[in-house]
Amino acid sequence: MAETSTRRSPLAGHADRLAAATLRSAGALRIEEQPFRTHLDLRLDPSGPGAGAFAGVVGVALPVEPGTTAAGTGVEALWLGPDEWLLVGPPGTDGELAARVHAAVGDEPVSVVDVSAQHATLLLAGPRARDVLAHGCSIDLHPRVFGAGHCAQTMLARAPVVLVADGPDAIRVIVRSSFARYLADWLLDAATEHIAAGA
Template sequence: MADTALAAPPRSPLAHAADRLAAATRASRGAIRLAELPFLTQVNVRLDAKGAAADAVGLALGLQLPLEPDTVVRAGESTALWLGPDEWLLVGPPGNERGLESRIREAAGDEPVSVTDVSAQRTTLLVTGSRARDLLAHGCPLDLHPRAFEAGRCAQTTLGRTQVVLVSRDEPRAGFWVLVRSSFAGYLADWLLDAATEYV
């Protein structure tokens, strides 16, 4: 007899913390907003930035891969983060992994390219509000002043002793994305909630 039980829907790494993140957001009255953005598509791309594949991939995606260190390029719902001279992280809406991978491989043709779906490796925390920079500064070694880490910048760094990719979003009042490995997400959420107590 066939097993007709439906598979359980995927559970995000911070599903257990959603109520506490929402409560801290409400209590801060606009100073801090904390939320998980689960299941975002995340595809790591490595190729020669000066080769033909870089331009072809940029055209196929509708956004050019950023060439300036620690910068972000956004077009529509897709965002490209510079991680190194030949490495980028493409972030998009949930469920777009296979389509994104296929477009990149097809665009690159015979040029050497590495395309890896890392969507399940990390989750994303959204940190916004009037005190978002202050909150992150409690545990991040970077200078987060807007002159030093302006909108449209990203960095691989640490936050509360956890390795993260920190993105200063370029939309008005969009705050920050904190991309953290799923296995450390619970710890980082607890750290953020503890650090946010002075704002609630």
């Protein structure tokens, strides 16, 4: 694990404003950065032996249904494409997780690339979370359609994002770190009425 005392997350400067918005919403909305999560971009043949051995060795099965996620022990897999997943783990687990993947896959061609610092993760939770996202996301986020266990690569406002439904009232937004400030500003703006409604 690299030196962590000097590291800085893309939205470190937004923490106060996100917390203030959460507070003002009086329970309507919780919005916060989840910094330093481990994100590995995985490319692998879904029909190969590595994919078969994956669940046993890595601790999570690779979902094959488009737009779905699978949760394992200390790791989660998000379907991004027919042969692409994002593996998500707690902060600092990138090396160990990558080693497990390589152990599962063996000599089979695979690409495991650390993209943790490339992403910022925002959690939107609370009864108004989906309403806030609906200001800038054209896909249907209704729990009937996009409930827990679903993820989607889409646009939120003008930023490409991965959305992950963590529950009926919680959606995670994964965004490229260079877009993170824009998106956080946009979310705070989009929350304007929803925050006031909860006050």
